[in-house]
Amino acid sequence: MFAEIKPHLVALRKALSLSVASILVAFIVAFIFHNPILTWITAPLNDALSEVGRIVNTQEKATWHLEPVELNTTQNNTTTPKVKVSQPQSAQESAALKLELALDKASKVAQKELATFLIEATQAAKALKESLQQLNNNIDKSSFDGQITTHQVGGAFFVALKVSFFAGLLGALPFVLYQIWLFIAPGLYDNEKKMILPFVLGGSFMFMVGILFAYYVVTPFGFQFLITFGSFLYTPLINIEDYVGFFTKILMGFGIAFELPVIAYFLAVLGLVTDKTLKDFFKYAVIIIFVLAALLTPPDVLTQLLMAVPLILLYGLSILIVKYVNPYVDEDEEETDEEQELLENKK
Numbered sequence: 001m002f003a004e005i006k007p008h009l010v011a012l013r014k015a016l017s018l019s020v021a022s023i024l025v026a027f028i029v030a031f032i033f034h035n036p037i038l039t040w041i042t043a044p045l046n047d048a049l050s051e052v053g054r055i056v057n058t059q060e061k062a063t064w065h066l067e068p069v070e071l072n073t074t075q076n077n078t079t080t081p082k083v084k085v086s087q088p089q090s091a092q093e094s095a096a097l098k099l100e101l102a103l104d105k106a107s108k109v110a111q112k113e114l115a116t117f118l119i120e121a122t123q124a125a126k127a128l129k130e131s132l133q134q135l136n137n138n139i140d141k142s143s144f145d146g147q148i149t150t151h152q153v154g155g156a157f158f159v160a161l162k163v164s165f166f167a168g169l170l171g172a173l174p175f176v177l178y179q180i181w182l183f184i185a186p187g188l189y190d191n192e193k194k195m196i197l198p199f200v201l202g203g204s205f206m207f208m209v210g211i212l213f214a215y216y217v218v219t220p221f222g223f224q225f226l227i228t229f230g231s232f233l234y235t236p237l238i239n240i241e242d243y244v245g246f247f248t249k250i251l252m253g254f255g256i257a258f259e260l261p262v263i264a265y266f267l268a269v270l271g272l273v274t275d276k277t278l279k280d281f282f283k284y285a286v287i288i289i290f291v292l293a294a295l296l297t298p299p300d301v302l303t304q305l306l307m308a309v310p311l312i313l314l315y316g317l318s319i320l321i322v323k324y325v326n327p328y329v330d331e332d333e334e335e336t337d338e339e340q341e342l343l344e345n346k347k
Contacts, residue, residue, distance in 0.1 A: 011186070015179040022175045027168030034160040037167050041247055042148060044215065045238060048223035049147075052236075055228065098124040148238045159240050166248050170211070174204045188270075195269055202262045210258030211251045213310065219250065222303035253296030257311055264318035268325040275323035278315070285315055 030037060098120075150156060177200045185193050227236050267273045278285075293307040 011183055015183045019172070019176045019179045022172040023165075023168050025168075026171035027164050030167035030171065031160065031164035034164050034167075038160065038163050041163060041244065042240075044219040044223055045148065045243060045247075047220065048227050049236065049238075051224055052227045098127075147236075148240050148243070150240050152241065155241055159244050162241075162244050162248070166244075166251075170208075173207060174200055177203050195266065199262065199266060202265070203259060206258045206262050207255040210254040210256070213258070214251050214254035214307075218254065218297070218303055218306045219247070221306065222250075222297065225302055250297060253292075254307065257292070257296070257307065258314065260311065260314045261318045261321055265321050265325060268322040271326055273322055274326050274328040275319050276328035278319045278322055282315070282319075286312060289315070 150159070152158070178196075181196050181199055185196070264273065264278065289311045290304070290308050293304045293311065297303040297307050
């Protein structure tokens with residue numbers, strides 16, 4: 001029995017060795033260019049931090065205003081406008097206080113000194129106006145300061161290794177799929193061995209489509225939602241080690257999920273599934289898809305739907321592919337067709 005299994009073990013060892021070697025070579029190449037790769041990976045997070053900062057700044061700007069003017073009545077039955085500034089900054093508070101004191105003095109002094117204090121009040125009001133304009137011009141410089149940080153001495157180095165390995169795995173994916181096919185091919189018929197190009201090229205293409213969909217569609221919405229939640233109370237300091245692991249998990253999950261049509265095509269070629277099989281399993285597939293989406297995406301409904309809905313559409317596409325490759329044929333109808341052919345042959 002061992003003699004029968006030994007050739008398969010040798011073939012498996014060869015496939016694994018070549019696959020690991022290809023990943024190692026791609027890893028070394030990716031490590032040389034790890035800075036551009038890391039910039040590409042952190043771009044969605046930086047964009048989300050910038051967008052959330054803009055939202056927080058806009059909200060703070062909307063709540064920064066001058067209260068309505070109140071009138072103070074002095075003993076001389078004169079009225080003095082009193083300005084209240086909500087959420088004052090240091091410069092604004094000083095200018096507003098100076099304006100209030102100047103106006104208060106103007107209401108109590110003799111007539112000949114009134115002009116001097118009014119000039120002083122005018123200058124204070126001008127300074128207050130300039131400081132408010134400067135605040136509006138520098139609205140992006142608010143208290144929100146979300147950052148990407150590292151908590152380890154060698155954090156940047158280990159992140160570079162993780163990013164390079166992830167990029168190397170993607171780069172070596174076509175060759176790895178080719179080795180998998182070579183290991184499976186001896187057990188297939190000649191017509192089934194011709195499926196190598198759809199398996200390798202189709203598998204690589206759909207995997208990249210899943211990654212690009214996650215990068216350009218899912219992560220912007222997911223990261224912005226998660227960072228916005230609580231950003232008015234806390235300043236997000238994102239640990240780069242945790243982010244890289246979280247990010248690669250999402251991309252790998254979508255890449256694997258988008259392999260569904262390729263897997264369905266391969267199983268249909270082998271005659272293991274028909275379109276009726278997938279149709280009957282559809283209601284269970286929806287439940288499984290939502291469970292996988294909840295496990296592979298951030299813990300919010302939006303990103304879960306962004307993964308579940310495309311998967312359901314891909315499942316429908318898989319049904320069409322299988323129907324074209326290996327359609328379901330009713331046994332009764334098949335027997336009827338055979339009988340008709342026999343009758344025609346006898347005639």
